[in-house]
Amino acid sequence: MSEQIDTAIRWGSERIARCSESARLDAELLLAHCLDKPRSFLYARPEQSLSEASWQKYQKLVQERLKPTPIAYLLGAREFYSLEFSTTPAALVPRPETELLVELALQQIPRQQSFRICDLGTGSGIIAITLKTERPLADICATDIDPACLELARENARRHEVAINFIESDWYQQLPAGLEFDLIVSNPPYIAADHPFLALGDLPAEPDIALTPGTTGLEALQQIIGHAHEYLVEGGYLMLEHGYDQQALVADLLENFGFSEIRCENDYNQLPRTSIAKLVDNPNPRA
Ligand SMILES: C[S@@+](CC[C@H](N)C(=O)[O-])C[C@H]1O[C@@H](n2cnc3c(N)ncnc32)[C@H](O)[C@@H]1O
Structure with missing residues (x-):
């Protein structure tokens, strides 16, 4: 059986907590990015199953976050003064x-x-x-x-x-x-x-x-x-x-x-x- 949204977030937050004070938020942002959906989607469908591809992609991003790689580099974007900017290392x-x-x-x-x-x-x-x-x-x-x-x-x-x-x-x-x-x-x-x-x-x-x-x-x-x-x-x-x-x-x-x-x-x-x-x-x- 594949992973659900809520269990995937729990899995990610527990790991990311080793390097970040905003572990749950980080996990949500990464998962929303993998699903190409807004964060609100995760709250609307907590029991939805992830496709194998999304789950694999999410696991890789969580591992990257642990290095630690900043969330903005993993997402490739960050908001500043209400504008979105591309971000790279x-x-x-x-x-x-x-x-x-x-x-x-x-x-x-x-x-x-x-x-x-x-x-x-x-x-x-x-x-x-x-x-x-x-x-x-x-x-x-x-x-x-x-x-x-x-x-x-x-x-x-x-x-x-x-x-x-x-x-x-x-x-x-x-x-x-x-x-x-x-x-x-x-x-x-x-x-x-x-x-x-x-x-x-x-x-x-x-x-x-x-x-x-x-x-x-x-x-x-x-x-x-x-x-x-x-x-x-x-x-x-x-x-x-x-x-x-x-x-x-x-x-x-x-x-x-x-x-x-x-x-x-x-x-x-x-x-x-x-x-x-x-x-x-x-x-x-x-x-
Ligand atoms: C603290 S970052 C600020 C970047 C951006 N202005 C911001 O606020 O996010 C400092 C920037 O200064 C650049 N920098 C460092 N030494 C420099 C130099 N000698 N001449 C010009 N730019 C330099 C760095 O490459 C970096 O992009």
Whole structure:
């Protein structure tokens, strides 16, 4: 006799509980994916038998989850700011905290006029694509050092039918000369390379380059803040996601590099997560 939906979920949750705090949800998502049905279907038909093919596929996905492989990689998609994005192991899994950065950026971007934006370290493209979807008149450039991320971001841009100028670049280094922005946004890697957090949960399955920039965790933030004045117009804004314990260090850096009106906003967990600053005292203005 083949497995029923409810017993399959129980079987999967018991195993996934070894690596996930949301074992039942994970099991349901994987099973719904195998059946190509919404999760609600599982509740409507708990006694329905699975085909042998679905049961085999589900068992394989549960084994993958135990490695642990993040659910978003197994499903190939994740929702961010109410949009669905393709996800692959090439890029960081979109995080709900990053919606704060998008929310704050949208407060600065006018609806009725053009605005030049750069998203540094775009990963799967979630920030750039969401901003373009919400503010179609914005002119958006998005960079990443990793060509595999840019390929995924381009696929996501096609999926949402938005035009973004994607550039392979080590932060600003390969940006064409003469580019200027009204706003630079970034969710860079910011975890120190020896931080024990990197060994927890699903993090080992995500790309190192997306998580850690080096020994202090501040290397990418320093690069981005230190050279922002070369690309931002006077009065332009820089918005950065960072570690919950990096707020003061980021504020010092911003002040040292000519920014003012520096503020930090808390994420959904009430942790200081996103800093915003205005460039008022450009030490290196363009002629
Ligand atoms: C924390 S992930 C953020 C990805 C995406 N923006 C998001 O919020 O989900 C950081 C991204 O920065 C990219 N990155 C790391 N070092 C970089 C560098 N030197 N220059 C450009 N991008 C870099 C990584 O490839 C990764 O996609």
